[in-house]
Amino acid sequence: MTTDTAGAGELLTILRDGRSRTRADLVKLTGLARSTVGVRLDALLKQGWVVPEGEAVSSGGRPAVSYAFNPEARVVLAADLGALHARAAVTNLAAGILAERRTELAIAEGPETVLGWLADAFTELLEETGHTREEVSGVGVGLPGPVSHETGRPINPPIMPGWDDFDVAGWLGSRLGAPVLVDNDVNIMALGEHWSTIRDVEHMIFVKIGTGIGSGLITEHRLHRGAQGAAGDIGHVRVADADPDVMCPCGNTGCLEAIAGGNALAARLRVSGIEARNAGDVIAQVRAAEPAAISLVREAGRNVGDVLASLVSFFNPSVIVIGGELAEAGEHLLAGVRERVYSRSLPLATANLQIRVSRLGEQVGVIGAAAMVIDEALASDAIDRTLA
Ligand SMILES: [Zn+2]
The missing domain is CATH 1.10.10.10 (Winged helix-like DNA-binding domain superfamily/Winged helix DNA-binding domain)
Known part of the structure; x- marks a missing residue:
């Protein structure tokens, strides 16, 4: 047999x-x-x-x-945990969302609080969609910090007190009775965008610009995690003409994230007397056509573009997708990114380069977390094992 x-x-x-x-x-x-x-x-x-x-x-x-x-053969539990929010979903095997839940929840509350919410949300969502635990192919989780994909444990995550080396996969797996895969949030966003909107593209970069800044790389249709899983961490690349007095929480000065991240832009808006605490408030000001906010977002786009120009020359992607909260500024942000990428990369590298915002918006993370699980659960040797 x-x-x-x-x-x-x-x-x-x-x-x-x-x-x-x-x-x-x-x-x-x-x-x-x-x-x-x-x-x-x-x-x-x-x-x-x-x-x-x-x-x-x-x-x-x-x-x-x-x-x-049959994409309805099993279901997947998918989660995107951000710095200040959490999102959980049940999907089918085509990463189609069957039901989802979102809440304001700070990752700094610690692993047991956040993962406890997640385990409860998954249980309720399964009930809501009429599925059982036996039908769950796997669980995918994205975290807002560096993660060892192999062990499913965060590694010195700067904004996640209490999470260092926490056994996320083991903790959730024992409660949900299914295999758990963990990766950082930008990697799962890159997977989600690639899976849903540009599956035939071989080389792409997904850039998340929210509270932090990071990127996920797809090469030859696969996520490139690098030797330790830290590939794409562009938030702490130094911006060439950055103000040397701008300190980054990482201890260095002039980091891209410290200049163009959501918190940095909010702080600069406050200096000009405009109330703003985070990326969401900056976006609200852009929507209200506040000139200082629009100008800051354009400048942030140019700073991100400077770093991306180096990546384009080095990596030669055919698509760059911008996601994260600040991507909601749309063309204001893209104009700055395009300006620098096109003027500082060689024509051969930019001849067919497309730069656009994510088409999946807020759902890109959970869709990517599901895609990560589906690719592993439906790999031919995994299917052979379930049939044996
Ligand atoms: Zn830094």
């Missing part, structure tokens, strides 16, 4: 492109014997990974059943 169904995962991988196929199509695509395809397909059908769909007319004129991947 095990040997016969081994390889069924490969069939599922073929069907995951969204097209339904007949048995004959699958025989042709895999080069396998018709009987082998039959055994594997039956195993997938039995567990609900694949469903029969409509009838195609075969070459013999006889109607042949075609088969399609």
Whole structure:
């Protein structure tokens, strides 16, 4: 039995492109014997990974059943934990959100408070959507700090007191009874945008500009985490013409985040006598057409653009997506980014470069957390194991 169904995962991988196929199509695509395809397909059908769909007319004129991947076969629990908010969702296996919950919750409350809220929210959302824990393929969590993806533990996260080396995956896994994957919030945002809007793009950079600034890199369709999982942490790159007196919480001066992050812009607005505590308040001022706020956001765009210009020359992406709260400033922010990227990178690197804001807005994080789980749970060897 095990040997016969081994390889069924490969069939599922073929069907995951969204097209339904007949048995004959699958025989042709895999080069396998018709009987082998039959055994594997039956195993997938039995567990609900694949469903029969409509009838195609075969070459013999006889109607042949075609088969399609079933995104409703299981569900995924996905969370995006930010500095000041938390969002939880139940999704299907296409990262489609079935139900979600959002709350104002500071990550600084500590792991047991925040993860406790999350475990309760997941339990309620499962009930709300009529699903059980047995149907959960996995849990994906994004955290606003550096994370070891391998162990699921945060590593010296600057804005997350009490979280250093906390076993997030183990804590949630024991309560929810499902495997848990953890990554930093910008990486899951990059995955979410790539998965949903530009899956055929090979090289992209997702830049989050909120309270902090960071980036996630997709290369050859995969997330590039780097040796220690710290790839893309551009918030502490020094801005060339930065004021040397601007201190960053990391201890250095002139960091991009200390100059163009949400808190930095809010502080500068306060200096000009405008009430603003954070990125959200800065955006409110931009929406109210406050000239000082618009000018600050444009300048922030140019600062981010300076750093991105180096990345474009180094990495040659075809798309840069800007997300995070300040992305809501839209063209005011993009104008500054584009100005610097296009003027400071070589024409070959920018010839087909697209720079735009995220199309998924606030949901990009939970969609990416779900995508992270789905890619792992539906990998062909993982499917073979569930069938064995
Ligand atoms: Zn810094």
